[in-house]
Amino acid sequence: SQPSADTEKPYYITTPIFYVNAAPHIGHLYTMVLCDVLKRYQQLQGKSAFLSTGTDEHGMKIQQAAAKEAVTPKELVDNNSQKFLRLAHEGGISQDTFIRTTNQQHKRAVSHFWTQLKNGLPKRLGLYKSTHKGWYSVSDECFYPEDLIEASLEPQTGKKIMVSSETGSMVEWVEEETWFFPLTKYKEQLLKLYDENPGWIQPESKMREVRNWVENHLEDLSVTRPAARLSWGISDPEDPKHTIYVWVDALINYLTVAGYGDKWHLKEENMGIWPADLQVVGKDIIRFHAIYWPALLMALDLPLPKKILCHNHWTMSNRKMSKSVGNVVNPFFAIQRWGTDPLRYFLMRNGSLSKDTSYSNDLIEMIYLKELQANIGNLYYRICRPKSSSRWSTRDAIESYFAGDFKQIEHMVDLSDPRYNYSSLEPHIDGVLDIYKREMDNNNPAGAINEIFSLLRETNRYVSDIEPWSIAKKTHIPGFRFVLNRVVFNSTEALRIAGILLQPIMPTKAGRLLDELNVRPERRTIQWAVRGTDDSYGISPTDPRVMEKVQSWNTIFPPTPA
Ligand code: ME8
Numbered sequence: 001s002q003p004s005a006d007t008e009k010p011y012y013i014t015t016p017i018f019y020v021n022a023a024p025h026i027g028h029l030y031t032m033v034l035c036d037v038l039k040r041y042q043q044l045q046g047k048s049a050f051l052s053t054g055t056d057e058h059g060m061k062i063q064q065a066a067a068k069e070a071v072t073p074k075e076l077v078d079n080n081s082q083k084f085l086r087l088a089h090e091g092g093i094s095q096d097t098f099i100r101t102t103n104q105q106h107k108r109a110v111s112h113f114w115t116q117l118k119n120g121l122p123k124r125l126g127l128y129k130s131t132h133k134g135w136y137s138v139s140d141e142c143f144y145p146e147d148l149i150e151a152s153l154e155p156q157t158g159k160k161i162m163v164s165s166e167t168g169s170m171v172e173w174v175e176e177e178t179w180f181f182p183l184t185k186y187k188e189q190l191l192k193l194y195d196e197n198p199g200w201i202q203p204e205s206k207m208r209e210v211r212n213w214v215e216n217h218l219e220d221l222s223v224t225r226p227a228a229r230l231s232w233g234i235s236d237p238e239d240p241k242h243t244i245y246v247w248v249d250a251l252i253n254y255l256t257v258a259g260y261g262d263k264w265h266l267k268e269e270n271m272g273i274w275p276a277d278l279q280v281v282g283k284d285i286i287r288f289h290a291i292y293w294p295a296l297l298m299a300l301d302l303p304l305p306k307k308i309l310c311h312n313h314w315t316m317s318n319r320k321m322s323k324s325v326g327n328v329v330n331p332f333f334a335i336q337r338w339g340t341d342p343l344r345y346f347l348m349r350n351g352s353l354s355k356d357t358s359y360s361n362d363l364i365e366m367i368y369l370k371e372l373q374a375n376i377g378n379l380y381y382r383i384c385r386p387k388s389s390s391r392w393s394t395r396d397a398i399e400s401y402f403a404g405d406f407k408q409i410e411h412m413v414d415l416s417d418p419r420y421n422y423s424s425l426e427p428h429i430d431g432v433l434d435i436y437k438r439e440m441d442n443n444n445p446a447g448a449i450n451e452i453f454s455l456l457r458e459t460n461r462y463v464s465d466i467e468p469w470s471i472a473k474k475t476h477i478p479g480f481r482f483v484l485n486r487v488v489f490n491s492t493e494a495l496r497i498a499g500i501l502l503q504p505i506m507p508t509k510a511g512r513l514l515d516e517l518n519v520r521p522e523r524r525t526i527q528w529a530v531r532g533t534d535d536s537y538g539i540s541p542t543d544p545r546v547m548e549k550v551q552s553w554n555t556i557f558p559p560t561p562a
Pocket of ligand 1: 020026056253
């Protein structure tokens with residue numbers, strides 16, 4: 001039988017775990033927010049979801065950064081990991097766990113995984129020892145094949161150096177004895193995975209890139225570094241002269257979070273939240289997640305994540321924002337300047353899966369003024385303007401509706417007068433939810449935002465065109481209350497629905513908006529994001545359905561007690 005909704009495993013979503021060689025920047029916040037929004041979208045549908053994030057604390061890059069700052073690696077990682085945790089907090093991220101690869105549970109998980117790779121597999125599929133020669137980039141923490149290396153000049157000194165033709169990072173020639181993972185033996189299985197699951201890597205363009213790499217550049221993977229060169233890491237428990245390659249260590253974090261270890265059996269009930277439903281990464285690390293990671297899992301016959309979602313980069317002056325380059329936006333300053341929710345809104349609105357986006361304060365300011373203030377803020381103010389205001393508000397209209405005589409609500413208005421075309425907004429309100437769901441199911445909050453804001457824009461225009469405030473004064477027009485209340489009702493519904501749908505993106509602001517509209521907490525899930533039915537219009541006010549209608553309006557604006 002089908003598992004019922006509450007026994008279904010939670011939707012497990014992961015961010016990469018971030019290197020702690022330096023403080024976080026806006027790119028890290030972006031990935032966290034994207035994952036958080038997608039997690040909250042699951043919850044909006046009433047499903048349970050689990051979000052993990054954390055820090056990647058081993059490896060050459062960390063060891064060198066510590067040496068440069070003249071602190072111990074432990075001091076460096078403790079200090080910087082705190083900053084990522086604080087960023088998650090200030091960024092409104094609702095992570096369920098924050099993993100650090102230096103914690104004991106993770107080290108045990110890695111040792112167990114490692115031992116399986118080494119001893120638990122048929123010879124041709126397991127680890128083997130050999131001499132490794134190749135071009136290594138410390139800043140990218142990986143080797144590059146010969147055909148992807150080129151000569152360049154070091155910017156400061158003009159000295160000739162070799163760099164990766166993909167990332168431009170400096171590489172050095174390394175020759176050493178290491179353990180190898182026979183990645184090439186998994187080539188057919190990987191290609192089969194891609195062929196049979198065309199949406200496994202999103203977007204499609206990245207799938208093509210990955211497939212091309214597997215077809216043309218696949219080499220066995222060196223998975224240890226000599227402990228003499230790299231001591232800051234997890235060592236091979238049986239062969240401590242070798243330190244496990246930081247990427248193998250790091251990828252296993254996703255399993256550690258799911259409780260992986262020697263007691264973890266392949267029976268589904270023991271696997272907790274694994275497999276991950278969605279693993280989000282930047283394009284810089286797609287290869288590790290879409291090639292090495294599934295191959296490692298295939299080796300141990302573990303279930304694969306269901307989808308890898310890859311996004312492009314935030315740039316500054318046309319270069320990828322990066323800790324190593326130093327051209328970064330401090331996310332703490334950005335949050336302080338714009339507020340958590342407006343910044344989340346901007347990152348989700350402008351960030352992109354398929355193209356790089358440049359970060360600009362002028363742009364944020366413009367979006368803040370035009371969309372948040374002039375659009376949603378303005379509509380909110382029009383509908384919920386505080387009573388103290390001397391100007392007429394739609395809230396006053398609703399109150400007068402509740403205070404008024406129901407018998408006056410008759411369909412006497414001249415419906416052919418385009419001026420009173422109060423139902424023109426309704427198709428748009430009714431169309432929003434499907435589009436929102438389609439975009440969010442496609443992991444595209446930008447598309448969802450676009451739809452919500454087009455509804456809000458149209459609602460503002462609708463209110464401006466009909467001018468309910470002037471109708472309110474024209475008590476001589478027959479049916480004025482009817483029109484007035486329909487206009488107020490429709491625009492309030494648009495705002496309420498937008499508020500529900502914006503919760504994943506701006507949890508605090510949307511929550512406040514729904515509070516102001518008196519939407520009960522249990523009515524904030526997606527099934528409530530539909531317009532209230534209006535079949536009570538035009539029928540006898542004593543019909544019980546009218547009373548129901550009044551009840552449901554009450555949840556938005558309860559009548560003030562006399
Ligand atoms: O790669 N724009 O860590 P990392 C958008 N520890 N996102 C960006 C970005 C930018 N300019 N810069 C970084 C590592 N990111 C490894 C990962 S996972 C098992 C190990 C985000 O600190 C983006 O998600 O270099 C990118 O993939 C990630 O930070 C890399 O963070």
